[in-house]
Amino acid sequence: MKKRKSITDIARELNVAISTVSAVLNGKTEERRIGEATKKRVLDYTLNAGYKPNQIARSLRTGKSNIIGMLVEEIANPFFAEITSKVEKKAAQHNYELIYSSTENDVNKIDRLITTYKNRQVDGFIIAPTIGSEKKIKELIEDKTPLVLFDRYLPTLATNNVLINNFNGIYIAMEHLKKSGYMNIGFISTNSRQTNMQDRLSGYRSFVNEHNWDASILEIDFKIGDTIKPSVISKYLLKNLQLDALIFSTNYIALCGLSALQQIQKSISKTYGIISFDDNTHFDLFKPSITTIAQPIEDIAEGIIQTLLLKMKEENYNSPIITKTFEPKLIIRESTKK
Incomplete structure (x- = not known):
């Protein structure tokens, strides 16, 4: 800085x-x-x-404020809430305070928040970036501000990143469904162009292409703050009766999908195999319980704080770019047992 x-x-x-x-x-x-x-x-x-x-x-x-600024997509989202909580605790162990805000994937909001945090003299940034925030984040890089991106990355910028293998998460989920006897698998996601969501979609496309299966994809128009209507998913299901399994790209879409299944009075265990990306505290309470692709929250939080601490040391700022990629874990429950 x-x-x-x-x-x-x-x-x-x-x-x-x-x-x-x-x-x-x-x-x-x-x-x-x-x-x-x-x-x-x-x-x-x-x-x-x-x-x-x-x-x-x-x-x-x-020369330090001992404050770290963290910008997430939506703090109400269980994934971001848990990550932020763990990062806050780990930062405190190193005598740093964490201040955080939701960007709602709004470019203007993320620009304002970065300016606000810079005025507060934060020592470093942790950001889940959104498409369009490249200019403001490039300014941080040019100012030599210690910075770590997580959950998704910006392909045009050389940044320190802490990510998970989204592609492989979906791919191993598809493998599991195939081994369980499911052959017609639909993929339900949003129309987001964020790298994490695109990598999940790529994992699905790659698997169906390799096995010469027909792809069946529903991309829902969605913005933070919107409510996905179960009817959007139920209409898709009724038009694609050949499907015997579904993968949801996020847990909030999965919850909406489960409501859609109730609307059309389908039994999850008898009609569809179900997998959701991101675990949810309620998924193991469902009947049947829901198989999930779980992100290693503890590892991600540790990777974020250790990378930023390293880069906040002046002698390490110009060291090579760091990218840490963790593997998600498939938690198999009743919803994928035929």
Whole structure:
């Protein structure tokens, strides 16, 4: 990151003693008998430099705020909520505070949040990027701001990434369904162009092409904050009665799909094999329980924090780009047993 002004720098530019700046920033002007005019000069200068009163002293003394900024797609999503919680705990173990916000995959919102976090002098960023955020993230790279992307990546930028093998997650799910006797498998997803969703779709296409099966894909028009109507999925199912199994690309689509199956009065265990990408705390409570492709949350959170800590060390910033890729795990439950 660009070098922050130290207490020495401020004292020299204001032509006052270092001890005077320190006293003002630490609220000890009365003890040192520092006049109001001098106090105002120091505070005005530091505030105009972008510092906030409760962060000034520490960040100027150490050159660090000990704050990490994290931007996720939607904090209400169980996956992002769990990842954020674990990253927050791991950051605290290294004496860092975590501040986080939802971007809702809105380019303007992610740009505003990055600017806000930069003004708060965060020491590093953890971002689940959205398409269109390349320009703002490129600015962070050019400013030498420590940065880790997770869940998805931006192909046009050289960034540190912590990812999972989305392609392989779907592929092994397809293999499991085939071994279980399912031969007509539908793939239900959103029309998102994010790399994680595209890799999942590629895993499905690759498997059906290799086995000369017919692909059956439903891509739902969806934006964060929208509600997927079960009728969209039920119409698809009624038009594709040859299907004997379904893979849902996310757990929230799976929940909607299960509602759709109830609407058309189909028995999951007798009619369809069901697999959802991302586990859900309720999936093992369903009757039948739902087979899932689970992401290794603990490993992802550890990978994120360790990569960022490494890059926040000035001597390591220019070290080679780091990309960590973890394998998802297939949790087999009753919904894929014929």
